[in-house]
Amino acid sequence: MLKIVQKLNKGLSGEITIPADKSVSHRAVMFSSIAKGSCIIKNFSSGADCHSTLNIFKQLGANIEFKEEKTLSIKSGGILKKSLSPLNAGNSGTTTRLISGILAGQNFDSVIIGDESLSKRPMKRIIEPLTQMGAKIESTEGHAPLRIFGQKLHGIEYNSPLASAQVKSCILLAGLYADGVTTVTEPYVSRNHTELLFEYLGANITVKDNSVIVKPSELTAKDITVVGDISSAAFFIAAGLIVPNSDFIIKGVGLNPTRSGIIDIVQRMSGNIEVLNKKTESGELIGDIRVQYSENLKGCVIQNDDIPRLIDELPVIAVLASQAEGETVVKNAEDLRNKESDRIKCLVSELTKIGINITETTDGFIVRGKNKINGGAELESYHDHRLAMSFYIAGLVAENEIGINGFEWTNISFPEFEQLMYQLI
Ligand code: S3P
Numbered sequence: 001m002l003k004i005v006q007k008l009n010k011g012l013s014g015e016i017t018i019p020a021d022k023s024v025s026h027r028a029v030m031f032s033s034i035a036k037g038s039c040i041i042k043n044f045s046s047g048a049d050c051h052s053t054l055n056i057f058k059q060l061g062a063n064i065e066f067k068e069e070k071t072l073s074i075k076s077g078g079i080l081k082k083s084l085s086p087l088n089a090g091n092s093g094t095t096t097r098l099i100s101g102i103l104a105g106q107n108f109d110s111v112i113i114g115d116e117s118l119s120k121r122p123m124k125r126i127i128e129p130l131t132q133m134g135a136k137i138e139s140t141e142g143h144a145p146l147r148i149f150g151q152k153l154h155g156i157e158y159n160s161p162l163a164s165a166q167v168k169s170c171i172l173l174a175g176l177y178a179d180g181v182t183t184v185t186e187p188y189v190s191r192n193h194t195e196l197l198f199e200y201l202g203a204n205i206t207v208k209d210n211s212v213i214v215k216p217s218e219l220t221a222k223d224i225t226v227v228g229d230i231s232s233a234a235f236f237i238a239a240g241l242i243v244p245n246s247d248f249i250i251k252g253v254g255l256n257p258t259r260s261g262i263i264d265i266v267q268r269m270s271g272n273i274e275v276l277n278k279k280t281e282s283g284e285l286i287g288d289i290r291v292q293y294s295e296n297l298k299g300c301v302i303q304n305d306d307i308p309r310l311i312d313e314l315p316v317i318a319v320l321a322s323q324a325e326g327e328t329v330v331k332n333a334e335d336l337r338n339k340e341s342d343r344i345k346c347l348v349s350e351l352t353k354i355g356i357n358i359t360e361t362t363d364g365f366i367v368r369g370k371n372k373i374n375g376g377a378e379l380e381s382y383h384d385h386r387l388a389m390s391f392y393i394a395g396l397v398a399e400n401e402i403g404i405n406g407f408e409w410t411n412i413s414f415p416e417f418e419q420l421m422y423q424l425i
Helices: 021-034 048-059 093-104 125-132 165-177 194-199 230-242 261-270 304-309 313-323 334-338 343-353 385-396 405-411 417-424
Strands: 004-006 013-017 036-040 063-068 069-079 109-113 136-140 142-151 157-159 182-185 203-207 213-214 246-252 272-281 285-294 328-329 359-362 364-369 378-380 402-405
Touching: 004 385, 013 417, 021 069, 021 194, 048 063, 048 093, 048 109, 048 405, 093 109, 093 125, 093 142, 093 165, 093 230, 125 136, 125 165, 136 165, 165 182, 165 194, 165 213, 194 203, 203 417, 230 246, 230 261, 230 285, 230 313, 230 385, 230 417, 246 304, 261 304, 261 313, 261 402, 285 304, 304 313, 313 328, 313 334, 313 343, 313 364, 334 343, 343 359, 343 364, 343 378, 343 385, 385 402, 385 405, 385 417
Parallel strands: 013 246, 157 182, 378 402
Antiparallel strands: 004 402, 036 069, 063 069, 109 142, 136 142, 182 213, 203 213, 246 285, 272 285, 328 364, 359 364
């Protein structure tokens, strides 16, 4: 579907509530399905990725029902059963990598399949550590489909070369079923939703600096309310900062410090952003964000431990940086090439088409601002939800209208995106 976006001739104002966090929604369904007992999950994501996870756990025998539009009830004896048909993870890397950790230690075999993009994404990063734990997994040269032959696992001490929450979570999940102790150490701390939910549901888990240690444990089901997704809020934060005269509130945003890098970067860029009403919900920090148009944004360097804290926000940060004075340099983000698309290459090729001064580097990109965004071009979303939404934000300040091909891919994480944008216009 081609979406046309035109320049806004007034500021964004009012209030929106941001829908559920994708990472937390996945984990809420997965962990409740392997936990003993029953629970209610409130504010579950309506994105297609989280629904892939939900359908897979139904197939694996969990009793999952919708009570209301975004409220689920889950009952499970904590024991999964073999699915006779393949488990379809769709477009979702999180689903594939996390459930591999669960399935590796079961007493049955499973097959995980996915769409074209998912079938190109690297799976060796989980196959290798799982194999060290005793798992038996067949893949097509490190890609899905994955055939997982359930085995008895043993704990390992894994030094992850990547700061990846998907890799970390996969190993920790396998660790629940393994004999002995499992330790994962990462170069920088990646999002810790698994650790927080494990703690909340009673797993035997310890966190020490960049290491997480888990012992075989049974989880106990407990009601979970999913916080709003800061990665979805990021599109609105960027829009508010660059659309003149904007001033609005984004309510219910997850503010977990391992995810809130975007807020620090906006402050580093001298953007006008304020966090209000902080509290804790099911182990996660949550609050409201006020964002105002910021005429004097400045470029900055984004690198090292910044990266895992804002990895999914980098496409929209590129758009934001085009409206800041000076250079914004993103380094150490090579894993962006392994997302739903090669986000470095695709971002640079498409933003260049509308007049943004952006250069590709091996591990990131450099944006030179302040650019007038010409627009007047049709951009390809490369089946990547976050690229599609980032381009939409650029369109709001472009001189001429832009077209976005494949805009329907926004449904992967954020079907409510455009409707919420209209609420602010
Ligand atoms: C996620 C972790 C990140 C992120 C993805 C969701 C998660 O991926 O990009 O959107 O829920 O664990 P990596 O672990 O590959 O960095």
